[in-house]
Amino acid sequence: MPRRMSYRQIADDIAARIATGEYPPESKIPSYSQLSELYSVSVATVQRALLVLHSRSVVYGEPGRGVYVKGHDDS
Structure with missing residues (x-):
């Protein structure tokens, strides 16, 4: 069974998905519960990753x- 990802690894993975266009600018990120299922971690871990x-x-x-993913020209 693979080791659970840390919140930092999850943040890096989501950032990579944004960089490749899987989550384009201004798109909605999956919900906390969807992400917790996707990564097999608690909602609290997902919250930390999104922070x-x-x-x-x-x-x-x-x-x-x-x-949501920030747009290219958002500050």
Whole structure:
């Protein structure tokens, strides 16, 4: 059984998916529950990973709507 990914590894993987266009600018990232299933980790781990991406200015959150990929010209 493969070792669970850390929140930093998950953040790096999501960033790589954004870089390759799997999640294009302004697209919605899958929900916390979908990501926790995808990576076989807890929702708390997914939240930490997305906080890392938020601190890198890769994604932004819209309360009640979800987390989105920042556009190329967003600040």
